[in-house]
Amino acid sequence: MNYKQALDKGILLLENEGIEDAKIDAWYLLSYVSGMKKAEYFLKQNDTADELILFKYKEALLKRASHIPLQHITGEQEFMGLSFWVNENVLIPRQDTETLVEEALKVIPSGSHVLDLCTGSGCVIISLVVHGQGLSGVGIDVSEEALAVARENGERLVGSKVDFAPGNIWDGVTGRFNAIVSNPPYIRTKDILNLSVEVKDHEPRIALDGAEDGLYFYRHIVGHAKEYLKEKGWLLVEIGYDQGEDVYELFVANGFKDVEIIKDLAGNDRVVKGHL
DSSP states (O other): OBHHHHHHHHHHHHHHTTOTTHHHHHHHHHHHHHOOOHHHHHHHTTSBOOHHHHHHHHHHHHHHHTTOOHHHHHOEEEETTEEEEOOTTSOOOOHHHHHHHHHHHHHSOTTOEEEEESOTTSHHHHHHHHHSSSOEEEEEESOHHHHHHHHHHHHHHTGGGEEEEEOSTTTTOOSOEEEEEEOOOOBOGGGGGGSOHHHHHHSOGGGTBOOTTSOHHHHHHHHHGGGGEEEEEEEEEEOOTTOHHHHHHHHHHTTOEEEEEEEOTTSOEEEEEEEO
C-alpha cells in the first residue's frame, strides 16, 4: 500500500464513522505518525508506505473513529501561533478564545501583571505573555491535572514569567493585578448532553459546566474582581454566544466602566470587557 492509498482509506474510515472534517483529520493523523509535511507527501504519495507508519496510522485512525478528539491523539493544539500540549484533563484551546487574548492585548499596559482564572492548559495567560510587552502572570485552576499541563506549557514557552497555582476561583489568589482574564465554564448543565461526543465524553466536565444558567462563575468573578484589581485595572471574560447581555449587566452592576461586548470572527458575542 502506498501513502495515497493509506490516506484515502483513512478518509473513508472516518467518513463512515460520521467524523466531521474527515479529510482534514485523516491527513493530520498521517502527518503526525509519519512526520511528513504536505510537500513531502506529494513527492512520496505513490511510494510504498513503511509498515510501522501504517500500523501507527491505523491505531490513530481507530481512536479518531471512536470520536476521541484529534488533539488528544496528537497531544497538541495550535493557539495564537503557539503549539500547546493538551490531554483529557484540559479544555482544548479554540480559535474563539483567541478573541479574548486579542482584546486583552489591546488594553493591558506593557509591564502588567495579569491573573488568569480557570487557566486550564494555560493558553490564555501564556499567549498574553508571549505576545504582550513585558507581561508576567499567574494562572489559577482547581484541577491539579490541568495545572500539570499548564506548567509544562509554561516552562516550554515562557519559562518563569508565569506561575501556576491551585485555587477555586479566588481561593489561592493574593495581591492585586493590572488585569484579570478568564475563560470560565459557561455551558448550562442541561445543555452539556447536547454537545458533540468529542466534547461531552472526552473534555473535562469541570471545564464546561457553568451550573444551571451558565452564569455561576461570572457572578463570582465579576462580583469580587475589584478586590484583586489595581486602579483602572481591566477585567475580560470569554462568554457563550447568548450570554452577552447578562454578563454585561453584571459588569455594570459591579461598577465597571466602558463595558463592551466583543464579537468573534463568526459574529457571535464572545468577550465582555471593562475597567475600574
